[in-house]
Amino acid sequence: MTLPEALVRLADWPLLILCDYDGTLAPIVARPEDARPEEGARAALQRLLHHPRHEVAVITGRSVAAAQGFLNTSDLTVIGLHGMEWPGEPPPRADREALSQISRQLQPLIDREGVFANLPGLRLEDKGWTMAVHYRNAPAELHAAIEDFLTGVNLPPGWETVEGKKVHEFRPGGFGKGRAALTLARRFPEHHPVFLGDDVTDEEAFAAVLALDGTAVKVGEGETLAPHRLDSPAWAVALLEHWAGQEA
Ligand SMILES: O=P(O)(O)OC[C@H]1O[C@H](O[C@H]2O[C@H](CO)[C@@H](O)[C@H](O)[C@H]2O)[C@H](O)[C@@H](O)[C@@H]1O
Numbered sequence: 001m002t003l004p005e006a007l008v009r010l011a012d013w014p015l016l017i018l019c020d021y022d023g024t025l026a027p028i029v030a031r032p033e034d035a036r037p038e039e040g041a042r043a044a045l046q047r048l049l050h051h052p053r054h055e056v057a058v059i060t061g062r063s064v065a066a067a068q069g070f071l072n073t074s075d076l077t078v079i080g081l082h083g084m085e086w087p088g089e090p091p092p093r094a095d096r097e098a099l100s101q102i103s104r105q106l107q108p109l110i111d112r113e114g115v116f117a118n119l120p121g122l123r124l125e126d127k128g129w130t131m132a133v134h135y136r137n138a139p140a141e142l143h144a145a146i147e148d149f150l151t152g153v154n155l156p157p158g159w160e161t162v163e164g165k166k167v168h169e170f171r172p173g174g175f176g177k178g179r180a181a182l183t184l185a186r187r188f189p190e191h192h193p194v195f196l197g198d199d200v201t202d203e204e205a206f207a208a209v210l211a212l213d214g215t216a217v218k219v220g221e222g223e224t225l226a227p228h229r230l231d232s233p234a235w236a237v238a239l240l241e242h243w244a245g246q247e248a
Pocket of ligand 1: 020022028035061132164
């Protein structure tokens with residue numbers, strides 16, 4: 001592919017560039033701890049950080065510490081846990097009781113009971129405030145049963161679930177990448193907001209920037225609201241490099 005001309009031309013505007021991490025700045029891999037940034041991603045972000053016209057931030061479902069463990073760019077704004085975790089602000093109080101209530105219901109998966117007997121490859125990621133269940137490495141013929149089971153979990157009051165790429169996440173309501181994108185856009189009203197993302201959880205951020213006449217870019221395959229598409233994280237990095245390379 002080549003970079004779409006409409007995205008290339010945006011380089012002349014002051015941009016607020018908002019990027020998801022997994023699947024956008026890093027290729028999707030089997031194990032979450034192996035999700036290294038795409039080659040050139042860190043350098044492009046660093047150049048954008050010092051760009052005279054553009055602003056850049058990462059909005060991710062990971063915790064800030066987990067994302068920064070890969071990006072290792074301390075002056076980069078990273079919003080973690082789908083908008084729950086902001087730099088310089090204490091995160092909201094973790095509702096451990098709600099998380100325990102969810103964990104208890106996940107026992108048949110963990111204990112491999114019934115249809116889940118001998119279930120390898122399932123993984124619980126307790127992020128302190130939210131809980132993700134990864135099933136990418138479970139047998140493909142069980143994915144539908146796992147999804148059905150997870151959809152049937154009774155949510156504590158005010159909680160919601162979000163589904164991503166072979167992951168089902170439980171989180172308190174009232175957050176989300178769309179709200180996070182809007183909050184950042186309000187801080188930079190003169191900048192044109194752009195969101196780059198690859199997953200279902202990014203769709204609300206696409207909607208948020210489109211409502212502000214901004215630009216939404218889907219990375220990879222799948223249905224989307226986004227009017228623009230790039231094939232892979234390598235192309236997302238190529239676009240960031242292009243924007244970073246423009247002089248003011
Ligand atoms: O909002 P993101 O930055 O895209 O984070 C979303 C979730 O990403 C991670 O899981 C996904 O990527 C893994 C590594 O490629 C992959 O193994 C997994 O199947 C994907 O769902 C991360 O582990 C989650 O905590 C994030 O919420």
